[in-house]
Amino acid sequence: MLEAAGSGHSAGPLGLADIFAALYFDILSIRPEEPEWPERDLLFLSNGHCVPVQYAAMAEAGYFSKTELTTLRKFGSRLQGHPEREKLPGLENTSGPLGSGLSQAAGYAYTLRYIDEAPRRFVYVVMGDGELNEGNIWEAAMFAGKYKLSQLVAFIDRNNIQIDGTTEDVMPLEDLKGKWESFGWHVLEIDGHNIESIIDATSQARAITNRPTVVIAHTIPGKGVDFMEYNYKWHGIPPNAEQAKEALEDLRTLGGKITHEGAGL
Amino acid sequence: MYPLNPLLYNKDVEKEPIRAGFGRGLKAAGEKNEAVVALCADLTESTQMHLFRDAFPKRFVELGIAEQNLVTVASGMARAGKIPFTSSYAAFSPGRNWEQIKTTTALNNQPVKIVGSHAGVSVGPDGATHQMLEDIALMRVMPNMVVVAPGDSIEAEKATLALAENGKPSYLRLAREKSPVFSTEDSPFELGKAYVLKEGHDVSLFGTGTLTYHLLIAAKILEAKGIHAEVVHVPTIKPLDYATLLTSARKTGRVVTAEEAQAAGGFGSAVTEFLSSVLPMPVKRVGIEDRYGESGTPEELLDYFGFSGDKLATTVQTFINEMPQYHR
Numbered sequence: 331m332l333e334a335a336g337s338g339h340s341a342g343p344l345g346l347a348d349i350f351a352a353l354y355f356d357i358l359s360i361r362p363e364e365p366e367w368p369e370r371d372l373l374f375l376s377n378g379h380c381v382p383v384q385y386a387a388m389a390e391a392g393y394f395s396k397t398e399l400t401t402l403r404k405f406g407s408r409l410q411g412h413p414e415r416e417k418l419p420g421l422e423n424t425s426g427p428l429g430s431g432l433s434q435a436a437g438y439a440y441t442l443r444y445i446d447e448a449p450r451r452f453v454y455v456v457m458g459d460g461e462l463n464e465g466n467i468w469e470a471a472m473f474a475g476k477y478k479l480s481q482l483v484a485f486i487d488r489n490n491i492q493i494d495g496t497t498e499d500v501m502p503l504e505d506l507k508g509k510w511e512s513f514g515w516h517v518l519e520i521d522g523h524n525i526e527s528i529i530d531a532t533s534q535a536r537a538i539t540n541r542p543t544v545v546i547a548h549t550i551p552g553k554g555v556d557f558m559e560y561n562y563k564w565h566g567i568p569p570n571a572e573q574a575k576e577a578l579e580d581l582r583t584l585g586g587k588i589t590h591e592g593a594g595l
Numbered sequence: 596m597y598p599l600n601p602l603l604y605n606k607d608v609e610k611e612p613i614r615a616g617f618g619r620g621l622k623a624a625g626e627k628n629e630a631v632v633a634l635c636a637d638l639t640e641s642t643q644m645h646l647f648r649d650a651f652p653k654r655f656v657e658l659g660i661a662e663q664n665l666v667t668v669a670s671g672m673a674r675a676g677k678i679p680f681t682s683s684y685a686a687f688s689p690g691r692n693w694e695q696i697k698t699t700t701a702l703n704n705q706p707v708k709i710v711g712s713h714a715g716v717s718v719g720p721d722g723a724t725h726q727m728l729e730d731i732a733l734m735r736v737m738p739n740m741v742v743v744a745p746g747d748s749i750e751a752e753k754a755t756l757a758l759a760e761n762g763k764p765s766y767l768r769l770a771r772e773k774s775p776v777f778s779t780e781d782s783p784f785e786l787g788k789a790y791v792l793k794e795g796h797d798v799s800l801f802g803t804g805t806l807t808y809h810l811l812i813a814a815k816i817l818e819a820k821g822i823h824a825e826v827v828h829v830p831t832i833k834p835l836d837y838a839t840l841l842t843s844a845r846k847t848g849r850v851v852t853a854e855e856a857q858a859a860g861g862f863g864s865a866v867t868e869f870l871s872s873v874l875p876m877p878v879k880r881v882g883i884e885d886r887y888g889e890s891g892t893p894e895e896l897l898d899y900f901g902f903s904g905d906k907l908a909t910t911v912q913t914f915i916n917e918m919p920q921y922h923r
Contacts, residue, residue, distance in 0.1 A: 416704055422674060424703040430667045430695050437671025445632065445654060466695065469664035
């Protein structure tokens with residue numbers, strides 16, 4: 331997708347692949363054939379630049395054909411460089427400028443709890459760690475804490491990188507757990523590449539009825555592609571043809587560990 | 596003919612803050628439609644949202660002093676099928692949260708209503724930091740956004756009810772001070788419509804917000820001097836009522852616009868952009884000339900910046916002395 335697009339973000343979406351797989355194929359109560367199903371769970375994407383992984387998960391789930399994935403970022407495509415709700419059924423929000431997804435998710439969760447009184451629906455939001463620099467995030471954190479929005483489950487993609495370097499060099503976030511706890515949130519820390527941990531964390535979040543939950547998911551930027559992993563320089567660029575071939579081989583063979591018919595294709 | 600308040604030209608004409616009309620309108624909208632919800636950033640009584648809060652406590656959300664959160668939480672509530680009205684001072688919303696409004700409500704096309712109270716220099720003693728003058732320009736350049744500046748409290752009530760039903764992201768501009776009521780309960784209001792309040796053939800005076808009243812006073816002064824000005828009230832700045840404005844401009848051949856905001860980029864600019872492409876003619880834009888406001892009483896400031904009836908009459912007279920009537 332990214333190679334065909336010729337621009338876009340590589341590391342973040344790869345690091346979020348396991349979380350999006352868990353969301354779309356286990357956690358979310360959704361109907362891809364009926365995107366506006368009134369009883370659905372919601373997924374807001376706050377760090378819009380990671381949308382390639384969401385598009386991939388949506389195509390796999392059946393929202394649209396996988397052949398459309400290569401139109402990413404191309405003129406006339408529904409798959410805009412940053413997600414636009416009105417362009418593609420199944421998206422819940424429009425995002426790109428960072429820091430505003432949590433509050434939109436909180437607004438939805440507030441409505442479910444206090445106005446519609448629909449306690450069995452849940453609102454999930456995926457945020458980056460770099461975007462926690464934004465003030466709007468902490469306004470939303472205070473808001474969700476005050477109103478005990480227990481149907482709100484936030485994921486922080488704790489991959490430790492942002493454009494100018496590591497998060498702790500650019501603008502330190504730690505003590506991250508302590509920060510969220512002091513805002514009235516239930517905080518879980520997990521391995522963001524362990525599918526069972528991701529699913530367990532959301533089960534626990536749904537069982538807590540007096541606080542919102544934030545899942546600090548430790549991830550590896552560029553996960554699965556040897557030359558991208560841990561390297562902040564891959565935050566905002568796509569692979570070229572040769573790099574893309576190597577990256578897909580890495581992903582399909584688990585770095586050369588799997589050899590079977592079809593692996594490496 | 597548009598029914599004007601018969602006491603319009605009396606010294607003791609009834610005055611009421613525009614925001615009071617908004618407060619009544621929002622409560623009425625809430626009674627009419629259960630989907631209407633209200634969000635405020637620690638200015639509930641100032642913006643007159645307390646009427647709604649007291650009537651529908653369950654549908655009122657207090658956000659604290661957090662304008663970025665105000666509109667983005669509202670965007671999320673709109674996704675959940677609600678019609679959110681957000682209120683703060685215009686200096687803060689849309690002053691501080693313009694990008695959030697653009698991305699999460701305008702581009703996202705959600706029917707969030709941004710209500711900016713205390714706009715213009717007539718906020719008075721609070722001074723330049725609280726006198727929002729750039730809001731019309733900032734909001735009208737956003738695709739999808741509707742921009743409304745009601746002329747008085749009666750019209751503000753009608754505009755609020757209309758915005759609750761228009762299904763679009765919208766900006767409602769309100770003022771703090773008591774202002775003269777020139778319309779009546781029977782006066783028409785429709786989003787996207789401009790109204791001829793007084794007919795004339797020498798010059799067109801296009802006003803938005805509370806300045807329409809002052810244009811009416813100016814027109815009366817000019818009438819006594821034998822100048823027949825046409826006064827058109829334009830409460831909806833976007834979309835503009837091109838047909839009504841064009842008819843008036845074609846009749847008079849010269850136009851003066853007035854707004855309590857920056858003269859650059861605002862209502863007058865919208866009129867000029869339109870006329871320049873279909874019927875080019877001289878347009879005098881009365882507004883704040885590329886500077887900030889300052890502390891003072893509302894009356895002092897309105898007079899200083901040339902918005903009083905007397906000052907407007909002088910401006911119009913100078914303008915028509917210099918400019919021929921085009922296309923006549």
